[in-house]
Amino acid sequence: MLVAVYPVFLMIMSSLKTNAEILSNPLALPGSLSLAPYRKLWEAVPITDFLVNSMLVSAGSxxxxxxxxxxxxxxxxxxxxRWNGLLYFFFLLGLMIPIKLGIVPLFLLMKELGLLNSLWSLIMVYTASGIPISVFxxxxxxxxxxxxLEEAARIDGCNNFQVFWRVLLPLIRPALGTVMIINFIQAWNDxxxxxxxxxxxxxxxIPVGMLSLFGEYxxxxxxxFAGLTLSALPMIVVFLLASKQFMEGLTAGAVK
Structure with a gap:
């Protein structure tokens, strides 16, 4: 736990230091807590736009x-x-073939669709890359x-969609929580x-926006560190909200 938590703690503490304190003693606690790095961050880059864009792309996908x-x-x-197994294998191909291998065709496709410099291009790519593992x-x-359960629902007059939406979907909330966390983190960090x-x-x-904080020299x-702290907060919140479902999804089927 200490190995996992200490880097996060160090990141948060470093975001409350001055640049001189970090360079002189990077592992020490701050002499006095200062919010100046956050004020400088808001003045230097449009951090709010970066956060909103990342949230829209991650949540939409x-x-x-x-x-x-x-x-x-x-x-x-x-x-x-007849084609059940083949269709399932088609989705599994998405796990076997890295989507980044098709970056040139993807770029040309987004250009033809007029989606370059649009958040929809990212939402479409993340949705396509996240569907295979989610279907699996x-x-x-x-x-x-x-x-x-389905037979009882159909006797009560449910059609296929009602069986799916009202009966089965609430029962797989742990799996939905697992899928949500996996894909949200992937889209947020890309x-x-x-x-x-x-x-x-x-x-x-956020990941590309943080690149502008590195100067040439x-x-x-x-x-x-202030920007990294702000970028990590939404992921922490999402995990805390869905952690129960995530843990149930990981352990489902372990005990009969």
């Missing part, structure tokens, strides 16, 4: 991933048809649910695609 992958997983897990996780959870698709300063996300480390 997670919502689309949960919607699409849950319906696809329900169909694959609960309906038997959710299909396994759907297959563990008793078929008798540096590669925003660097390729976004050039306007006002549309940059030196960096203001106190301001950089």
């Amino acid at each position: 997670v919502v689309l991933i949960l919607l699409v992958s849950s319906m696809a997983a329900f169909y694959i897990a609960r309906f038997s048809f 996780i959710l299909t396994g959870f759907f297959r563990t649910l008793p078929v008798e 540096f590669f695609f925003p660097l390729i698709f976004i050039q306007e300063e006002s549309l940059k996300t 030196e960096a203001d480390w106190s301001m950089l």
Whole structure:
């Protein structure tokens, strides 16, 4: 726990120091707590825009991933048809082939669609890259649910969508929490695609925006640590809100 928590603690403490304190004694506690690095950060870069952009991209892609992958997983897990196995394997191919290998075709596609310098390009890419692992996780959870639940719901007059939405979906909340955290963190921390698709300063996300804090010859480390602290807070909040579902998702099926 100490190994995991200490770097986070050091980051927060360093964001409350002056640059001179960090350079003279980087591992020491601050002599006096100062919010000056945060004020300098707000004046130096549009940190609010970076946070809002990252939140919009991460939340938008997670919502689309949960919607699409849950319906696809329900169909694959609960309906038997000729191409069931092939369709499932098609989704699993997304786990085997790195999406970054297709960066040139993706760039040309976004250019043809007019989505360069648009947050929609990032949302679409993160949604496409997050669906395979999400379908893989959710299909396994759907297959563990008793078929008798669906039969009882259909006897009561539910159609397929009502069975999915009202009966099965609430039962796989642990899996949904797991999928949400995995994809939110992936989208929030990604540096590669925003660097390729976004050039306007006002549309940059947190990882790319933090790059502007590094100077050619030196960096203001106190301001950089303040930016890193602010960028880490939303992920911590998301994990705290969904940690119960995440833990249940990890341990589901461990005990019969």
